[in-house]
Amino acid sequence: xxSMDSGxxxxxxxxxxxxxxxxxxxxxxxxxxxxxPAAQVVQFIIPRYVQDDPSLARVLDxxxxxxxxxxxxxxxxxxxxxxxxxxxxxxxxxxTIIELAAVMAQYRSPLIAVxxxxxxxxxxxxxxxLEAALRDSSPQG
Amino acid sequence: xxSMDSGxxxxxxxxxxxxxxxxxxxxxxxxxxxxxPAAQVVQFIIPRYVQDDPSLARVLDxxxxxxxxxxxxxxxxxxxxxxxxxxxxxxxxxxTIIELAAVMAQYRSPLIAVxxxxxxxxxxxxxxxLEAALRDSSPQG
Numbered sequence: 001x002x003s004m005d006s007g008x009x010x011x012x013x014x015x016x017x018x019x020x021x022x023x024x025x026x027x028x029x030x031x032x033x034x035x036x037p038a039a040q041v042v043q044f045i046i047p048r049y050v051q052d053d054p055s056l057a058r059v060l061d062x063x064x065x066x067x068x069x070x071x072x073x074x075x076x077x078x079x080x081x082x083x084x085x086x087x088x089x090x091x092x093x094x095x096t097i098i099e100l101a102a103v104m105a106q107y108r109s110p111l112i113a114v115x116x117x118x119x120x121x122x123x124x125x126x127x128x129x130l131e132a133a134l135r136d137s138s139p140q141g
Numbered sequence: 142x143x144s145m146d147s148g149x150x151x152x153x154x155x156x157x158x159x160x161x162x163x164x165x166x167x168x169x170x171x172x173x174x175x176x177x178p179a180a181q182v183v184q185f186i187i188p189r190y191v192q193d194d195p196s197l198a199r200v201l202d203x204x205x206x207x208x209x210x211x212x213x214x215x216x217x218x219x220x221x222x223x224x225x226x227x228x229x230x231x232x233x234x235x236x237t238i239i240e241l242a243a244v245m246a247q248y249r250s251p252l253i254a255v256x257x258x259x260x261x262x263x264x265x266x267x268x269x270x271l272e273a274a275l276r277d278s279s280p281q282g
Contacts, residue, residue, distance in 0.1 A: 016272035021162035021251060038267035043246040045274070046239070054243035058236075065238050066278035095199075097206050098187070102195035105184040110162060110251070126179035131157035133186070137207035 001026055004033060008075040012041050022110040024123050025077055032113035032120060034086045036077055039110075044080045045071045090115050091124070097133050100124055142167055145174060149216040153182050163251040165264050166218055173254035173261060175227045177218055180251075185221045186212045231256050232265070238274050241265055 002011050002025050015023055015038045022037040043051070045068040050057050072080070090113040091100045104112050104126060114121045143152050143166050156164055156179045163178040184192065186209040191197050213221070231254040232241045245253050245267060255262045 012271050013275060015268045016275055019266070019268045019272075021266070021268065038271060039245060039249060039251060042242050042267050042270055043249070046242050046246045050239070050243045051246050054240065054247050057240040057243040065274055068239060068242070069274050069278035098191070098209060099195065099198040101183050101187050101209070102191045102198040104180060105187045105192050106195050108180060108184070110180060125160070125162070126183050127156045127160045127162065129183055130153050130179060131160075133206055133210050134154060134157055137210035 001030075002036070002077055003027065004076065004078040004081070006077050008041070008044075008072040008077055008080045009069075011036055011077050011080070012069075012072055015041060021125060024111065024113050024120075025081065026120065029118075030120055031118065032090050032115070034077075034081050035109050035111060035113075036081050036085065037110050040082055040085070041072070041080060045069060085109065092116070093121055097129065097136060100129055101133065104129060142171070143177070143218055144168065145217065145219040145222070147218050149182070149185075149213040149218055149221045150210075152177055152218050152221070153210075153213055156182060162266060165252065165254050165261075166222065167261065170259075171261055172259065173231050173256070175218075175222055176250050176252060176254075177222050177226065178251050181223055181226070182213070182221060186210060226250065233257070234262055238270065238277060241270055242274065245270060 002023055004025055011023055020038060022035050024032050025034040025036055027033045091103055093114060093116040111123050111125045113123055143164055145166055152164055161179060163176050165173050166175040166177055168174045232244055234255060234257040252264050252266045254264055
């Protein structure tokens with residue numbers, strides 16, 4: 001489980017190892033607090049001047065990669081996470097697929113948390129949600 | 142392979158079946174043309190008034206789900222894709238990880254295409270890129 005105070009490097013490793021589009025960040029009470037998208041970590045490690053002009057990346061050499069990753073050292077998840085993904089709403093276990101989809105659409109989040117009361121049941125990604133919606137709408141059931 | 146003229150419903154099925162964060166859209170020449178994120182398809186099927194006020198989803202019943210999915214029928218990928226993901230840049234096979242990351246960061250895309258000359262080599266997601274960067278920056282190699 002990743003919290004806001006977890007190491008940013010550990011979070012990056014978890015995203016990489018499990019090939020996740022994003023990771024759920026929980027508070028000390030186990031309650032979901034935020035979402036950290038993998039694309040956000042990629043953006044964080046790239047120097048601002050390279051973001052503004054990607055052609056500059058061409059003149060940087062490979063050791064630059066280690067340097068980029070080192071930007072995560074000593075940083076917490078809180079440092080990396082974008083403001084808009086903090087205090088992200090979540091869905092309830094008894095919500096309909098449409099309710100889940102509405103929350104996901106509003107926040108443009110790669111995933112949302114699903115709670116049963118105070119307990120975290122799991123995480124639903126956009127592709128998983130489409131799967132459920134397609135199955136639900138199929139005449140064959 | 143998905144093109145701009147492919148059915149939106151087929152694209153949704155492909156995203157769902159392979160649990161993809163997004164799908165690459167190619168032209169008739171096999172060249173990558175755009176990216177369709179799964180979250181974008183979710184957003185497309187949700188009525189505008191529900192997007193504006195997700196609490197309205199609570200009062201909608203389950204048949205609404207079939208109705209939402211039916212919004213994809215008769216639509217093409219071109220209809221669903223957001224303007225900013227059209228003509229997305231791609232990386233070259235000999236680009237460094239930093240170059241890939243810079244392109245991904247600039248376009249906030251969940252994936253980018255990698256080309257070898259005119260040939261599409263594959264697709265790199267944000268989590269896959271982090272994996273490569275972490276391995277590259279490790280002192281153990």
